[in-house]
Amino acid sequence: MSAQTFTEANGSHPELPATKLALWLFLAVATMLFAMLLSAYLVRLGFSEEHALPKPNLLWFNTLLLVFSSLALERASRGTARRAPALWLVGGALAVLFLIGQLFAWSELAQAGYFLATNPASSFFYLLTALHGMHLLGGLVAWTRTASCVIQEGRGESRGEAVRFAPASSTRVKLELCAFYWHFLLAVWVVILILVWMTT
Amino acid sequence: MQGILLAIVLVLLVIGAVVLTMSGALWLPTLASNWGAIDNMLVITLIVTGIAFVVLNLILAYIVFRYRARDGQKAAFFAENHRLERNLILVTALGIIVMLGPGLFVYSEFIHPPQNALVIEVLGQQWRWSFRYPGTDGKLGRTDPKLFAQNAVGIDITDPVAQDDVVVHGPLHLPLNRPIIIKLRSKDVLHSFYVPEFRAKMDAVPGMVTRLWFTPTKTGTFDLLCAELCGTAHFQMRSKVIVESPEEFERWLQAQPTVAQTIKK
Amino acid sequence: MPHAASHTTEEHHEPTGFWSRYIFSQDHKVIAIQYTITALVVGFVGLFLSWLMRLQLGFPGEFNFINPNNYLQFMTQHGMIMVVYLLTAILLGGFGNYLIPLMIGTRDMAFPFLNMLSYWIYLVSVILLLAAFFVPGGPTGAGWTLYPPQSVLPNASPGADWGIRLLILSLAVFVASGTMGGLNYVTTVLQLRTRGMTLMRMPLSVWGIFIASILALLAFPALFVGGVMLLLDSLFGTSFFIPVVNVLGQQLGREGGNPILFQHLFWYFGHPEVYIVILPAMGIVSDLLSTHARKPIFGYKAMVISIAAIAAIGFIVWAHHMFVSGMNPYFGFWFAIATVIIAIPSAVKTYNWLLTLWKGNLHLNTPMLFALGFVSTFIIGGLTGLFLGNVIADVPLHDTYFVTGHFHLVMGVSAIFGIFGGLYHWFPKAVGRMYSEALGKLHFWVTFVGSYLIFFPMFGEGFLGLPRRYFSFKGIESFSPIIHDLNVFITIVALAVGAAQLLFVFNLIWGAWKGRKAEANPWRATTLEWQTPTTPPPHGNWGAQLPVVHRWPYDYSLPDAPQDYIPQTTSQRS
Structure with missing residues (x-):
């Protein structure tokens, strides 16, 4: 990352890449967004007596998918250059499956007669899952771009010894950041799930 | 040149502001309720902020006059003075306490209506006001926003307490010197109950009941305005308030038809 | 961000084509100018709308094309344009972009590509905003606060269908742009400062923009969330904010929503938004006062702390806009106390400006005059805020013209004075030519005196x-x-002040085209942007060597120094 060459020249904070700081800031923004929405949800529930919502069992399965997706990306970011590409692809595929699973959960709700405007719980559930899904989609864009780097480097390493990525490698930073973002979205999803479970 | 001009303008600004304030031409309309304490708060705030306004602007005027760039003048070099900074903070804090302290007591009074008050319901809708008085039982009947589909004021006509309520769409009649609690409802969008002479003000919010209280202390007719933007004819959402002696008020109320007479079951 | 790489390398390749140089440029200075011009253009639309409103208020019934519906639409668009699309965009996108890299001594933003994207997305939001004039029903007339239910229920207010949807869309896009910008500004300030540029050696302009960017990052999500929920209420019949209502005799099938919930979300964004606008202006004015008074800023540390304090407390005062909204009345106590506490850091700033000027050597050129104008209008604007923050005094004044006068002076006129001052001040650096001092002064006098005559009454x-x-x-x-006479008077002055802004436009255009060539450091200022090897600075700013900082930015009139200023790049020995 050129930002790093600069910070070295500047001598301010070479140990913290600019992208990492930017990601943390973005997570602060996203935290704010979901916190606002969840507070609004809890406040809004107080104004209606009717807030039933069927909870498709599929949601548990989806949660497992996201957990494994997160784990796979984490392993990839720590793993050797040879193993990383496969883990990386598996992690991303699981995330895609999670999104598809969420769509099936929506259709189950719709078949049960719960639409966006049915009651506050359904309104918020659709809205929260949609925003969470869009954040994951954004993550998948970054995942795709990182994937090409991982595969290239993995190919280079595959003939030689199984070594870890060099610590300063820009690919390694990208993997770490992407995985970290995944953990964040997993945490957000778990919070959403718990709150919805406890209040409907 | 610019320095002298700016100093003159700032001094004129201060003089103009003081003269305008002293003249009283642009001050509150004559008070017609018990909220003299609110007026006092405005006066206290005006004095404290007024002093700050005059002093700070005059200092600024002096500075631009005295320290405008001239040949041979050199700026002094000083960048800190902790004692001065601390003292200024203390003076500011003191000014704030003088304003806020009594204000909070008045506010506490404002949100705690007296027990013996007459409760009147005011309903806002685009773009008019309706008023409901309790009948001889002294109680207002039940309402529910869902009932707006059945009658104009959303009143539950099966409620026995509601039968003797009186609904008027015309001027709001109020008895003199009796504390009034206004319960505010809205049929459609946000409105705000505002009579400048009473000082008190509160939004009407659909789906909930808000309230405010005051005691009319002057007989006469006043304008009731809407103070929360409520659509195209917001500026025309008006009614009259007539404050009259308790006897006149009773006589007027007795002459009005009750809900049982006006709204079909 | 792979694209971050392309333009921050030491050996610098300046793009040569017209498109990559001036249109899709990743140079922070070009982006800054794009932001500034766009914001000024849309600002003139806002100014024009205020003229239409004043015509109606001063001469009711004389202008038939202004009716109650489009009056409210002009009003709403005017407010939205001025607060968000002019002030926020120009202060963060314009000044933030131009000043941060130059003042902290780096070649560009941390993420130049993201920076360019931020501008183009902002442009999309502006287009969406203005497109509302051309959809059925026109733009929304619900006020810039967008309060439901009236803003989204059909027929409840003008533009309650397509107008409001387009506006929310535009705001969502703006939030995306602002977030990209904010991430960039904060990261750049924290990561890319040149050697020797410690945080406590940063000019106050950078401090103001930096803290405002953090505020923007944390406040915009509330607007986004509120906006999306409002949009769903409008499009899909949800009841986030809509209770059981009966609009014009029609019972709508909504239930249980709470309009006050929206107000909380809106003001959770809306109040910090005020500081997003005023903090950068305060920073800019601090630097202008110090430079043109040839005197160090008084109490630099206190200035930094008070910026941070205003920002922090700014997050816990939002409901002082809602004292008579029908929220739980006990909230009033807390929000009144928190609100007036903000008066202390704000007062500290005012005192320190006056003490900065005290015993100075005031060069009263155009930027300095606007900076002094800022101090004066901020005093009156801030003091009148104490009426509105003190909960019981707010009750009679709430939603009256007192509020209109207050916020126009404190965040409208003050902020725009900071902007004017800044634009004149940095014009020679950005363009390489001088504006006309005489026209600039005329612009100041008409605007300064006029603003008081408009808003004081x-x-x-x-x-x-x-x-x-x-x-x-x-x-x-x-x-x-007397009210009618006042309104006529205000209208006439407003027309004159509005027209005087053409002087400003003419001055900038003429200056950029025909103005006298500017020296590299015409104000003899200490900060880094005036020490660039060429003026205007090229892409990459610094030539072969990054500047090295040896001192704070306010070494003016040091005793025994050969000159009355010492640039930050001058080492301690000399």
Whole structure:
């Protein structure tokens, strides 16, 4: 990352890449967004007596998918250059499956007669899952771009010894950041799930 | 040149502001309720902020006059003075306490209506006001926003307490010197109950009941305005308030038809 | 961000094509100018709308094309344009982009590609905003606060269908742009400062923009969330904010929503938004005052702390906009106390500006005059805020012209004075030529005197009880006839002040085209942007060597120094 060459020249904070700081800031923004929405949800529930919502069992399965997706990306970011590409692809595929699973959960709700405007719980559930899904989609864009780097480097390493990525490698930073973002979205999803479970 | 001009303008600004304030031409309309304490708060705030306004602007005027760039003048070099900074903070804090302290007591009074008050319901809708008085039982009947589909004021006509309520769409009649609690409802969008002479003000919010209280202390007719933007004819959402002696008020109320007479079951 | 790499490498390749140089440029200075010009253009639309409103208020009934509906639409668009699309965009996108890299001594933003994207997305939001004038029903007329239910229920207010949807879309896009910008500004300040540029050696302009960017990052999500929920209420019949209502005789099938919930979300964004606008202006004014008074800023540390304090407390005062909204009345105590506490850091800033000027050597050129104008209008604007923050004093004044006068002076006129001052001050650096001092001074005098004549009488109107957002005051007997005269007077002055802004435009265009060539450091200022090897600075700013900082930015009139200023790049020994 050129930002790093600069910070070295500047001598301010070479140990913290600019992208990492930017990601943390973005997570602060996203935290704010979901916190606002969840507070609004809890406040809004107080104004209606009717807030039933069927909870498709599929949601548990989806949660497992996201957990494994997160784990796979984490392993990839720590793993050797040879193993990383496969883990990386598996992690991303699981995330895609999670999104598809969420769509099936929506259709189950719709078949049960719960639409966006049915009651506050359904309104918020659709809205929260949609925003969470869009954040994951954004993550998948970054995942795709990182994937090409991982595969290239993995190919280079595959003939030689199984070594870890060099610590300063820009690919390694990208993997770490992407995985970290995944953990964040997993945490957000778990919070959403718990709150919805406890209040409907 | 610019320095002298700016100093003159700032001094004129201060003089103009003081003269305008002293003249009283642009001050509150004559008070017609018990909220003299609110007026006092405005006066206290005006004095404290007024002093700050005059002093700070005059200092600024002096500075631009005295320290405008001239040949041979050199700026002094000083960048800190902790004692001065601390003292200024203390003076500011003191000014704030003088304003806020009594204000909070008045506010506490404002949100705690007296027990013996007459409760009147005011309903806002685009773009008019309706008023409901309790009948001889002294109680207002039940309402529910869902009932707006059945009658104009959303009143539950099966409620026995509601039968003797009186609904008027015309001027709001109020008895003199009796504390009034206004319960505010809205049929459609946000409105705000505002009579400048009473000082008190509160939004009407659909789906909930808000309230405010005051005691009319002057007989006469006043304008009731809407103070929360409520659509195209917001500026025309008006009614009259007539404050009259308790006897006149009773006589007027007795002459009005009750809900049982006006709204079909 | 792979694209971050392309333009921050030491050996610098300046793009040569017209498109990559001036249109899709990733140079922070070009982006800054794009932001500034776009914001000024849309600002003139806002100014024009204020003219239309004033024509109606000053001469009711004389202009038939202004009716109650489009009056409210002009009003709403005027407010939205001025607060968000002019002030926020120009201060963060314009000044933030131009000043941060130059003042902290780096070649560009941390993520130049993201920076370019931020501008183009902002442009999309502006287009969406203005497109509302051309959809059925026109733009929304619900006020810039967008309060439901009226903003989204059909027929409840003008533009309650396509107008409001387009506006929310535009705001969501703006939030995306602002977030990209904010991430960039904060990261750049924290990561890319040149050697020797410690945080406590940063000019106050950078401090103001830096803290405002953090505020923007944390406040915009509330607007986004509120906006999306409002949009769903409008499009899909949800009831986030809509209770059981009956609009014009029609019972709508909504239930349980709470309009006050939206107000909380809106002001959780809306109040910090005020500081997003005023903090950068405060920073800019601090630097202008110090430079043109040839004196160090007084109490630099206190200035930094008070910026941070205002920002932090700014997050816990939002409901002072809602004292008579029908929220739990006990909230009033807390929000009143928190609000007036903000007066302390704000007062510290004012005192320190005056003490900075004290015993200075004031060069009263155009940027300095605007900076002094800022101090004066901020004093009156801030002091009148104490009426509105003190909960019980707010009750009679709430939603009257007192409020209109207050916020126009404190965040409208003050902020725009900071912007004017800054634009004149940095114009020679950005363009390489001088503006006309005579025209600039004329612009200042008309604007300064005019602003007071427009907004000062509004405090009086507010005391008299005049409600704001009224199309006409005809038929309200209790208002004295003086109000009509005042409104005529205000309108005439407003037309003149608006027209005077053409002087400013002419001055900038003429200056950029025909102005005298500017020296590299015409104000003899200490900060880094005036020490660039060439003026205007090229892409990459610094030539072969990054500057090295040896001192704080306010070494003016040091005793025994050969000159009355010592640039930050001058080492301690010399």
